Amino acid sequence: VHSYNLVLCVVEEKNPEFWRAQAQTTLKSALSRKLNTNVAKNIVLFLGDGMGITTITAARILKGQLENQTGEETCLYLCLFVYFQIPDSAATATAYLCGVKTNLNMVGLSAAAQNGVCRTQKGNEVTSILKWAKDAGKSVGVVTTTRVQHWYSDADMPASAKRDGCTDIAAQLINNTDIDVVIGGGRKYMTPKGTVDPEYPLDRSSLGKRQDNRNLIDEWISMKKEKVAHYVWNKKEFDAVDPETTDYLMALFEPGDMRYEVERDPLMDPSIIETTEKAIRILQKNPKGFFLLVEGGRIDQGHHASRASMALHEAVALDNAVARSLQLTNEDETLTIVTADHSHSLSFNGYPFRGNSILGKSPLYGQDLLPYTTLMYGNGPGHKIIDNKRPDIRSVDTKSKDYIQQAAVPLDSETHGGEDVAVLARGPMAHLFQGVNEQSYLAHAMAYAACVGANQQHCVATTSYRLAESRSSAPHSSLTSVLSVLLGSIMALFLY
Numbered sequence: 001v002h003s004y005n006l007v008l009c010v011v012e013e014k015n016p017e018f019w020r021a022q023a024q025t026t027l028k029s030a031l032s033r034k035l036n037t038n039v040a041k042n043i044v045l046f047l048g049d050g051m052g053i054t055t056i057t058a059a060r061i062l063k064g065q066l067e068n069q070t071g072e073e074t075c076l077y078l079c080l081f082v083y084f085q086i087p088d089s090a091a092t093a094t095a096y097l098c099g100v101k102t103n104l105n106m107v108g109l110s111a112a113a114q115n116g117v118c119r120t121q122k123g124n125e126v127t128s129i130l131k132w133a134k135d136a137g138k139s140v141g142v143v144t145t146t147r148v149q150h151w152y153s154d155a156d157m158p159a160s161a162k163r164d165g166c167t168d169i170a171a172q173l174i175n176n177t178d179i180d181v182v183i184g185g186g187r188k189y190m191t192p193k194g195t196v197d198p199e200y201p202l203d204r205s206s207l208g209k210r211q212d213n214r215n216l217i218d219e220w221i222s223m224k225k226e227k228v229a230h231y232v233w234n235k236k237e238f239d240a241v242d243p244e245t246t247d248y249l250m251a252l253f254e255p256g257d258m259r260y261e262v263e264r265d266p267l268m269d270p271s272i273i274e275t276t277e278k279a280i281r282i283l284q285k286n287p288k289g290f291f292l293l294v295e296g297g298r299i300d301q302g303h304h305a306s307r308a309s310m311a312l313h314e315a316v317a318l319d320n321a322v323a324r325s326l327q328l329t330n331e332d333e334t335l336t337i338v339t340a341d342h343s344h345s346l347s348f349n350g351y352p353f354r355g356n357s358i359l360g361k362s363p364l365y366g367q368d369l370l371p372y373t374t375l376m377y378g379n380g381p382g383h384k385i386i387d388n389k390r391p392d393i394r395s396v397d398t399k400s401k402d403y404i405q406q407a408a409v410p411l412d413s414e415t416h417g418g419e420d421v422a423v424l425a426r427g428p429m430a431h432l433f434q435g436v437n438e439q440s441y442l443a444h445a446m447a448y449a450a451c452v453g454a455n456q457q458h459c460v461a462t463t464s465y466r467l468a469e470s471r472s473s474a475p476h477s478s479l480t481s482v483l484s485v486l487l488g489s490i491m492a493l494f495l496y
Contacts, residue, residue: 039459040335040428040449041289043133044280044325047096048318049146050300050311052343052421058308058375059315061358066316070355093341097128097293099443107169118161129443131177132453133291139283140290141181143275145314146257146297148182149173153189155209170210174220180247181279181292185254187233190216197255198233199268206255217250224248235270243281251275260298260310261317262401272296276321280328289333289450294321303344304413306380306404308373309359311346313401335427335449339442343417345378345407359399366390373398375405380414382407 048055064074094102094109102111113124130140142148149170157168167175170189173182187197188209195208195215210216217231229248232238238251253269264271270278276294283290296318302311322338329336350362352374361371370390376382382404384391390406397403407414423442425433429449433442444455451459 035431036332036428038332038428039451040446041333042138042284042329042335043129043289043291043446043450044294044329044334044336045096045292045446046294046296046318046322046325046336046338047093048296048299048315048338048340050303050342050344050416051296051315051318051340052346052417052419054346054348055299055303055311055315055340055344056422058346058348058358059312059319062312063316063319065355065357071358094126095439096339096341096442097130098126099129099440099447100126101438101440102126118158118166119164121166129446129453130179130291130293132447133289133450134177134179136450136452137286137288138290138450138452139180139286139288140177141279141283141292142179142183142295143181143272143279143292144184144258144295144297145261145272145317146184146295146301147186147189148184148252149186149189150297153209153211155193155211170216171214174216174223180290181249181282183249183251183275183279185252185256185258187217187252188255190252200255203255217252220250234268235266238270238274238278241278243278244285246282249278249282251278257298257301260302260314260401262310262313272317272321273324277324277328280325284329291450291452294318294325296321300344303346303377304380306377306382306407306414307402308346308375308377308405309399309401309403311344312358331427333428335425335429335446337423337425337433337442337446339423340421341439343419343421345380345415345417347376347378348374349376350374357399359403361393361398370394373405377405377407377414378417379409379411380405380407381410381412382414383410 051059060074061071064071067074094100094107098108100110102109103113103115105115106113108126108128109121110124110126113120130142134140144150149168152169154162154168154171157166170186173179188195188206190210191208192210192213192215193208197203197206197208200206221229221231224247227247228245229250230237230241230246231250231252232241233252235253238253241249241251259265259269261271272294276292279292279294280290283292296314299311299314299318302308302314322336325336350372351364352360352362356363356374358374361373365371368389370392371394372390373393383406393406398405423433429445432445432449444453447453448455448458
């Protein structure tokens with residue numbers, strides 16, 4: 001099948017009409033676009049952690065090759081988004097969720113706070129679009145492939161922070177904002193130290209970590225006594241949750257991060273497609289709409305390990321979740337955004353032939369007469385010099401999920417890249433996401449589109465217009481009405 005597709009592509013592309021017809025189709029699509037100025041009832045933000053432009057390109061090719069195509073011509077569902085933006089590369093959730101830039105290693109705080117000095121957080125807290133949406137009466141949710149806390153229980157906090165009365169992220173998760181749906185990993189950060197994990201009872205690394213003896217899962221359940229709330233930790237329980245009757249859901253499928261997609265046990269852990277769908281089906285019952293953040297967090301971790309195969313399969317999985325989200329929502333009322341918080345040092349290089357595996361080797365050798373892979377890293381654990389030479393990878397399966405790409409500089413963990421990242425959007429006010437902007441602009445643009453937070457002056461006029469439009473039972477426009485009156489008058493004159 002793969003060979004047939006390759007031949008077909010080559011034959012088609014030799015005909016100039018192939019490219020002319022393709023360009024005309026694209027042009028017609030561009031000319032038919034209409035600005036959607038509706039109020040966004042719902043917002044779905046897909047965040048590919050570390051999913052820079054190189055990762056998007058490589059994942060697009062991999063997706064096609066997984067479907068037995070050459071890959072280069074494949075379009076991700078992300079490609080179907082109308083607007084493209086390359087924002088500032090500030091790698092912080094505080095920027096794109098809170099609309100404020102801050103210092104390194106700080107979340108939910110302005111730059112007036114000091115990194116590592118916990119007492120400086122008081123008075124410098126900033127709120128996010130998740131809270132703005134909740135305050136507006138919308139339902140809110142978070143789905144991730146990492147830990148839902150992403151790092152901390154109280155066991156990870158320095159003694160000085162505890163003395164200053166600061167609270168760990170796991171505790172903040174259940175107390176700061178009333179989040180309707182929380183899905184990911186991170187069980188051990190929620191339970192008292194030594195608590196045996198239900199899935200890995202013999203694994204000491206999976207034991208509960210909390211030193212304050214609090215069981216945050218039990219606390220969360222007790223806080224929801226007046227509602228239909230479910231806590232689940234495996235796929236069987238997850239599948240049994242009925243979105244139509246569920247108000248709250250907390251699903252923690254692993255003690256720490258969820259497993260990489262290619263290593264996931266489908267009998268125990270749902271895919272990001274399934275978790276995204278469950279979240280949307282629960283949240284969309286709210287007539288006022290919802291805000292949902294979906295993070296493909298293990299894209300980043302695959303890159304840090306210099307395992308490009310892992311990172312790209314995670315990116316493809318996120319793209320599949322985007323596709324499912326688009327099927328479940330109405331573009332007239334749902335703003336969907338796909339972006340990244342930062343990039344990585346991944347490079348897409350050499351002169352590989354069309355259709356060459358994106359995880360394969362370049363057909364050209366280096367000056368050292370050794371092959372190299374199409375994808376490499378600027379730094380990371382893949383830097384290995386043996387007898388003053390790079391490793392010979394001619395007999396190595398570079399498509400393996402465990403293969404570590406070569407790197408120029410030796411590091412235990414590959415670093416983030418500093419180039420700009422893309423923002424792709426479709427739905428109400430998608431045209432606001434264009435050009436080059438600061439990353440902190442995203443939160444304000446999303447809020448404007450959904451009429452939450454500040455900047456609501458335009459909302460009254462838009463809503464009034466929509467109400468007037470919906471109250472009219474006539475299927476014709478105002479112009480048609482005028483023409484009808486004129487025609488009726490003319491007919492009356494003739495009859496008279």
